[in-house]
Amino acid sequence: QSALTQPPSASGSPGQSVTISCTGTSSDVGGYNYVSWYQQHPGKAPKLMIYEVSKRPSGVPDRFSGSKSGNTASLTVSGLQAEDDADYYCCSYAGSSNYVFGTGTKVTVL
Amino acid sequence: QVQLQESGPGLVKPSETLSLTCGVSGNSISSGFFWGWIRQPPGKGLEWIGSVYHSGSTYYNPSLKSRVTISVDTSKNQFSLKLTSVTAADTAVYYCSRIYSSAWYFWGQGTLVTVSS
Numbered sequence: 001q002s003a004l005t006q007p008p009s010a011s012g013s014p015g016q017s018v019t020i021s022c023t024g025t026s027s028d029v030g031g032y033n034y035v036s037w038y039q040q041h042p043g044k045a046p047k048l049m050i051y052e053v054s055k056r057p058s059g060v061p062d063r064f065s066g067s068k069s070g071n072t073a074s075l076t077v078s079g080l081q082a083e084d085d086a087d088y089y090c091c092s093y094a095g096s097s098n099y100v101f102g103t104g105t106k107v108t109v110l
Numbered sequence: 111q112v113q114l115q116e117s118g119p120g121l122v123k124p125s126e127t128l129s130l131t132c133g134v135s136g137n138s139i140s141s142g143f144f145w146g147w148i149r150q151p152p153g154k155g156l157e158w159i160g161s162v163y164h165s166g167s168t169y170y171n172p173s174l175k176s177r178v179t180i181s182v183d184t185s186k187n188q189f190s191l192k193l194t195s196v197t198a199a200d201t202a203v204y205y206c207s208r209i210y211s212s213a214w215y216f217w218g219q220g221t222l223v224t225v226s227s
Contacts, residue, residue, distance in 0.1 A: 036213035045220050046156065046205075048214060057215065096169065104155040
């Protein structure tokens, strides 16, 4: 299984929106509604932000939203804030209890 | 609240076996769920290593399958990772985690394992 493809970087000014894509195949992203997104600050463990494509765990701001179309999933961060400056990874269920992560995207708040 | 804590040697010699344990508190492993290991080489992305169900059933990343063993010890409420024949490419921060609805919901703080002679 190959890593899901994400853009290396994305950026936006405070208050703006940024969208990150996550492209896989019909064997992972396109085949299941089990795409999740993680935020990771330097030196910290990843934090779950979105699961099942578009659901937010308790405590995650509604500025974070997820969607999927075909083999590509997306994470949108609206109303960018300084603390959103971090790395973001997608992850998809790939069948047979296997998982595959994305290549990661560095989001910079300008 | 579920808490996970990785433990094990921070330095392993090439060709030897990397062994880590994840202690779980706030949740009994026997209660269900998948538990897993994920790693991150310095400056690089996340890689799923494998998962174990509370029953002991295991699932591994095909790229690592020949070298990985994950096991669960319900009496100690912990699960373990063994990775054989390590090389410098296995140097990484290793995280243990618990699944919720096919997402890695709870994470340990991570432990850096360096492969070097």
